[in-house]
Amino acid sequence: MAESLFEEFEIHHLSDPLFSIGGHPVTFTNSALWMFISIIVATMLMVVTMRRQAMVPGRWQMMTESFHNMIANLVRDMAGEHAKPFFPFIFTIFAFIFFSNLLGLIPHSLAVTSHIIVNFGIAIMLFIVITITGFIRQGFHFFGIFVPPGVPKIMLPVIVPIEMISFAVRPFSLSIRLFANMLAGHLVLLVFAGLTASLVAAKWLAGLSVLPLGMNIAITGFEFFVAFIQAYVYTILSALYLRDALEGH
């Protein structure tokens, strides 16, 4: 049972080894394929819908503009006015996560964000960018983020290690949140689908299989919501972490 549950998330090799890094062969996998697809879909959507920039936007242009405005407002509110140069970076992260979450909902596709290493890769990149930006902008004052303002001196030996740990676990908490949400959502869908299948197989209770099927449809709708919310939360938190680097406490 446990093996069949995770079949959906397995990574297959789609090509022969292209080259090797340190003796480990690198192949083109279905994970890489779906990453490429989500990047292409996101890029095409932005480029095609914005090709004719009408003064009064149509439906598609309106959609792209509302995405843009939502993330632009978020970056301005959460990361401050100085964060404007980072808007393309944050928007790229949002678009990639949002579209890979959405494309993962297509049957027989692979949700790349349900692999923790993909999310962790993005999160550690963000972490490195934020740390370097912090040192460039603030120099050694960047260490001030470990000392919250208004804390009595006697508490500092306790507070500073806690702040250091909470700074260091940020990439882990970011990646685990997204990974576990996507994994849990897909597993719930799978469990209800399995219930439907086993009720259909049982002759007496075949009529009852409508109930888990209806539940599955409702959960699929909820998963679209979750796909958006998790991409949004990831973006909010990255913007919030960026604020520390740009402005300090």
Added chain:
Amino acid sequence: MENTSLKFLGAGIAMVGTLGAGLGLGLIFSAWLNALARNPSAEAKYKTPGFLGFAMTELVLLLCFVIAFMLINAK
């Protein structure tokens, strides 16, 4: 008891932690609705802190879930 049954028992116990996260999520959204009902015009201001609180609380729930799954799949 065998190791296998202990594993599933442990996974079940790990999921008890979701009780607290569920309570916390309920509290966050009840406070959010309360604030919204009192001052509907400030909805835009409440949105982001609400989602932030939701994300922070949900992490606890997901950690329980991940640990339960790690226990089930442990060799």
